[in-house]
Amino acid sequence: MLLGILEIIGVISFGISGVLTAANRKLDYFGATVVAFFTALGGGTIRDLLLNTEIVWMQNINLISSAFGGAVLGIVFRKHLYKWRSTLFIFDTIGLGLFSILGMQKGLDFGCAPIVALMLGVISASFGGVIRDILCNRIPLIFREEIYATAALGGGILFLILHHFNWLPQLDMLIAVLVIIGIRLLSVKFGWKMPNLKNDEELENDGK
Amino acid sequence: MLLGILEIIGVISFGISGVLTAANRKLDYFGATVVAFFTALGGGTIRDLLLNTEIVWMQNINLISSAFGGAVLGIVFRKHLYKWRSTLFIFDTIGLGLFSILGMQKGLDFGCAPIVALMLGVISASFGGVIRDILCNRIPLIFREEIYATAALGGGILFLILHHFNWLPQLDMLIAVLVIIGIRLLSVKFGWKMPNLKNDEELENDGK
Amino acid sequence: MLLGILEIIGVISFGISGVLTAANRKLDYFGATVVAFFTALGGGTIRDLLLNTEIVWMQNINLISSAFGGAVLGIVFRKHLYKWRSTLFIFDTIGLGLFSILGMQKGLDFGCAPIVALMLGVISASFGGVIRDILCNRIPLIFREEIYATAALGGGILFLILHHFNWLPQLDMLIAVLVIIGIRLLSVKFGWKMPNLKNDEELENDGK
Numbered sequence: 001m002l003l004g005i006l007e008i009i010g011v012i013s014f015g016i017s018g019v020l021t022a023a024n025r026k027l028d029y030f031g032a033t034v035v036a037f038f039t040a041l042g043g044g045t046i047r048d049l050l051l052n053t054e055i056v057w058m059q060n061i062n063l064i065s066s067a068f069g070g071a072v073l074g075i076v077f078r079k080h081l082y083k084w085r086s087t088l089f090i091f092d093t094i095g096l097g098l099f100s101i102l103g104m105q106k107g108l109d110f111g112c113a114p115i116v117a118l119m120l121g122v123i124s125a126s127f128g129g130v131i132r133d134i135l136c137n138r139i140p141l142i143f144r145e146e147i148y149a150t151a152a153l154g155g156g157i158l159f160l161i162l163h164h165f166n167w168l169p170q171l172d173m174l175i176a177v178l179v180i181i182g183i184r185l186l187s188v189k190f191g192w193k194m195p196n197l198k199n200d201e202e203l204e205n206d207g208k
Numbered sequence: 209m210l211l212g213i214l215e216i217i218g219v220i221s222f223g224i225s226g227v228l229t230a231a232n233r234k235l236d237y238f239g240a241t242v243v244a245f246f247t248a249l250g251g252g253t254i255r256d257l258l259l260n261t262e263i264v265w266m267q268n269i270n271l272i273s274s275a276f277g278g279a280v281l282g283i284v285f286r287k288h289l290y291k292w293r294s295t296l297f298i299f300d301t302i303g304l305g306l307f308s309i310l311g312m313q314k315g316l317d318f319g320c321a322p323i324v325a326l327m328l329g330v331i332s333a334s335f336g337g338v339i340r341d342i343l344c345n346r347i348p349l350i351f352r353e354e355i356y357a358t359a360a361l362g363g364g365i366l367f368l369i370l371h372h373f374n375w376l377p378q379l380d381m382l383i384a385v386l387v388i389i390g391i392r393l394l395s396v397k398f399g400w401k402m403p404n405l406k407n408d409e410e411l412e413n414d415g416k
Numbered sequence: 417m418l419l420g421i422l423e424i425i426g427v428i429s430f431g432i433s434g435v436l437t438a439a440n441r442k443l444d445y446f447g448a449t450v451v452a453f454f455t456a457l458g459g460g461t462i463r464d465l466l467l468n469t470e471i472v473w474m475q476n477i478n479l480i481s482s483a484f485g486g487a488v489l490g491i492v493f494r495k496h497l498y499k500w501r502s503t504l505f506i507f508d509t510i511g512l513g514l515f516s517i518l519g520m521q522k523g524l525d526f527g528c529a530p531i532v533a534l535m536l537g538v539i540s541a542s543f544g545g546v547i548r549d550i551l552c553n554r555i556p557l558i559f560r561e562e563i564y565a566t567a568a569l570g571g572g573i574l575f576l577i578l579h580h581f582n583w584l585p586q587l588d589m590l591i592a593v594l595v596i597i598g599i600r601l602l603s604v605k606f607g608w609k610m611p612n613l614k615n616d617e618e619l620e621n622d623g624k
Contacts, residue, residue, distance in 0.1 A: 019405070022351075028402035030358050031351025045258070050461070050471055055258055058324055079411060116474055130551070135338070137347045139553045143438075143447025150446050194444035197435070203495060227613070230559075236610035238566050239559025253466070263466055266532055287619060343546070345555045 007102075008066045010095025013088050015040040015070020018132050020081065025136045029075060035135050036071035042131035047103050047124045051110050089188075097180035099125040100152035101159055101173050108163070118156045125152050144196060147187035155180030215310075216274045218303025221296050223248040223278020226340050228289065233344045237283060243343050244279035250339035255311050255332045259318050297396075305388035307333035308360035309367055309381050316371070326364045333360050352404060355395035363388030419514075424482045426511025429504055431456040431486020434548050436497065441552045445491060451551050452487035458547035463519050463540045467526050505604075513596035515541040516568035517575055517589050524579070534572045541568050560612060563603035571596030 018039030022032035038045070041057045041064075048055045057063040074081065081088065103124025107117030126142050126149040133140040142148045159176035162168055168175065186192070198206070226247030230240035246253070249265045249272075256263045265271040282289065289296065311332025315325030334350050334357040341348040350356045367384035370376055376383060394400070406414070434455030438448035454461070457473045457480075464471045473479040490497065497504065519540025523533030542558050542565040549556040558564045575592035578584055584591065602608070614622070 023405035024407045025347055025352070026404045026407055027347070027351045028353075028404045030361075030402050031348070032405050034351065034357075049257060049465060050474060052260070052468070052470055054260055058258060058320065061321060061323070064323060075405065078405060079414075112474065113477060115477070115480060134342060134550060134553075135348065135351070137342075137345065137553065139441055139443070140447070140551065143443045143450065143551070144441075145444075149450075153446075194446050196442045196444045197439035197448050197491065197494060199440045199442055206495075231613035232615045233555055233560070234612045234615055235555070235559045236561075236612045238569075238610050239556070240613050242559065242565075257465060260468070262468055266466060266528065269529060269531070272531060283613065286613060287622075342550060343556065343559070345550075345553065 003098075004062075006094055006098055008062065009091050010098050011040045011063060011066040012070040012073065013091035014095055014128055015067050016074040016081065016088060017092060017129070019071055019074025019078070021132050021136050021138075023078060027136070032075055033068065033071040035132055036074060037067045038135065039128045039132040040067035040070055041128065043099060043124045043126060043128035044103070046127050046131075047106065047120045050120065050123070051107070051112075053110070093181050093184045096125050096148065096152060096184060097155065097177035100156055100180055101176050104156055104159060105173065114160050114164070118153070118160060121156045121159075122149050122152045125149070145193070147183065147192050147194065150194060151180045151183035151187065154183050211306075212270075214302055214306055216270065217299050218306055219248045219271060219274040220278040220281065221299035222303055222336055223275050224282040224289065224296060225300060225337070227279055227282025227286070229340050229344050229346075231282075231286060235344070240283055241276065241279040243340055244282060245275045246343065247336045247340040248275035248278055249336065251307060251332045251334060251336035252311070254335050254339075255314065255328050258328065258331070259315070259320075261318070301389050301392045304333050304356065304360060304392060305363065305385035308364055308388055309384050312364055312367060313381065322368045322372070326361070326368060329364045330357050330360045333357070353401070355391065355400050355402065358402060359388045359391035359395065362391050420478075422510055422514055423518075424478065425507050426514050427456045427479060427482040428486040428489065429507035430511055430544055431483050432490040432497065432504060433508060433545070435487055435490025435494070437548050437552050439494060443552070448491055449484065449487040451548055452490060453483045454551065455544045455548035456483035456486055457544065459515060459540045459542060459544035460519070462543050462547075463522065463536050466536065466539070467523070467528075469526070509597050509600045512541050512564065512568060512600060513571065513593035516572055516596055517592050520572055520575060521589065530576050530580070534569070534576060537572045538565050538568045541565070561609070563599065563608050563610065566610060567596045567599035567603065570599050 015036040018036035019032050021039075022035040027035065044057065045055050057067070077084075100121040102121075104117045104121030106124075107120035108114075112120065129142055129148075130140040155176045158179050159172060162172035162175065223244040226244035227240050229247075230243040235243065252265065253263050265275070285292075308329040310329075312325045312329030314332075315328035316322075320328065337350055337356075338348040363384045363386075366387050367380055370380035370383065431452040434452035435448050437455075438451040443451065460473065461471050473483070493500075516537040518537075520533045520537030522540075523536035524530075528536065545558055545564075546556040571592045571594075574595050575588055578588035578591065
């Protein structure tokens with residue numbers, strides 16, 4: 001029940017993040033709605049395509065409504081979203097934690113190897129944003145800014161360890177979700193970043 | 209029979225539109241052919257992937273030939289295409305109407321909820337163009353210019369209503385296709401556009 | 417056995433090519449790893465999605481390790497990769513030849529028409545690079561530079577002919593792979609290129 005509510009909050013806030021990116025590319029209402037939808041549900045879509053199974057949202061009107069709800073909220077309250085930045089950030093982070101671990105669990109349920117389940121978890125939670133950025137013609141944000149998918153990776157590895165040794169069996173998912181949320185919050189607070197690769201020019205200058 | 213001919217005309221004209229976009233990015237013959245192919249058949253491919261079913265063109269040599277035929281026509285007659293602009297526009301619009309409603313019908317046949325069928329119809333008809341634009345590294349045209357997918361949406365909703373109440377059961381598909389074509393033609397004639405979202409800069413200027 | 421080793425070499429070198437592109441876009445370690453992974457295994461992923469079958473790497477830890485191995489090698493030895501350019505080029509070309517023909521064979525095994533099998537072969541070998549370029553926000557290299565996928569096409573057509581007439585049944589795959597490698601090497605050595613389409617501006621200037 002709480003899980004269902006958190007899931008819907010996550011989908012809505014992913015949808016709103018889609019609208020924000022769409023707005024900065026000056027998309028129209030239709031484009032913003034499409035981008036919002038696939039930001040919200042695209043990660044799970046790729047997970048389900050890779051698992052060669054039914055796409056979850058195709059059978060789930062709640063998810064569809066939440067994604068379109070996020071689009072509408074984002075478009076209607078476009079002007080006021082900056083006031084809600086911190087709240088949206090928290091909701092987005094809850095979505096990141098939740099969808100990572102739920103995606104991993106689905107992978108494990110389908111009999112995937114742990115590393116594949118881990119990848120599916122990261123994909124579920126973060127590839128909606130990758131699709132968003134591709135549709136808006138920019139390099140995916142999670143590939144070069146901030147600790148985002150890496151937080152999902154960290155919590156996911158912890159989940160695999162807890163799961164493997166059957167430690168804290170009732171609490172393992174909750175702990176992993178909280179760890180992902182914690183890593184993400186700390187990384188933003190302290191400005192942690194992954195190192196970037198050097199391009200050819202920089203490499204040459206290094207040699208001088 | 210007529211349906212089959214219209215379908216082939218639609219696929220060919222979608223393919224030609226792929227060549228035109230490819231040309232303006234200076235792709236080579238191979239690139240233009242690939243872009244043409246996925247412009248023509250990419251929308252149906254995504255629909256079938258989402259339905260977790262066989263991809264239609266994989267089993268249908270006519271569709272494959274039409275898509276490649278469009279590519280070849282586009283490449284060979286590149287110089288003369290501007291003379292055929294109006295004809296191509298009409299054929300493209302027929303494709304839009306036809307593939308929307310056929311895509312919706314397929315969704316309904318697979319037992320999808322009406323809103324999912326509607327989405328599948330819009331995807332069938334317009335996401336070939338989205339793939340085209342992503343392959344050519346630009347923001348999808350249908351996300352910020354002209355009424356295109358929105359016409360499909362309008363005719364699609366009408367189709368769902370006719371279908372639901374079983375009104376005009378023999379004619380519902382034809383009427384919906386004609387409505388899509390009509391909306392598209394009128395929108396181009398009168399320059400109708402969807403409102404665009406404002407980016408951050410414009411929002412700030414609004415505040416001043 | 418040799419086939420398995422060559423396949424791993426191909427995957428690793430595709431992965432390294434992903435890191436190189438990622439570096440020139442200044443992606444971080446996470447982004448470079450994701451791009452490397454899908455450069456290495458994305459072509460086969462699209463092939464398997466189109467065939468509506470299990471994604472091969474999801475069940476094959478060797479492939480996953482090779483792809484991530486390529487990512488790690490590329491990131492760690494970033495500075496020294498230019499010294500290995502020729503070796504990497506050879507390995508990449510072996511991968512091109514091998515994955516094309518293996519992809520075609522898989523298509524034929526699934527009962528696809530020859531032209532569909534040919535397309536699946538080209539997709540297997542070259543669409544990893546298409547995904548790499550889309551993730552890095554550039555027009556796919558194989559769409560406008562160099563003979564790459566076209567080499568796969570050439571060897572693939574030869575393979576279909578040998579296969580159809582049952583000529584050299586033990587050697588047909590090997591010959592086709594070698595022909596692809598040969599076309600690719602010759603095209604780079606002699607700077608062969610596909611003609612590019614003219615954009616609108618050039619067409620106009622032609623008219624003057």
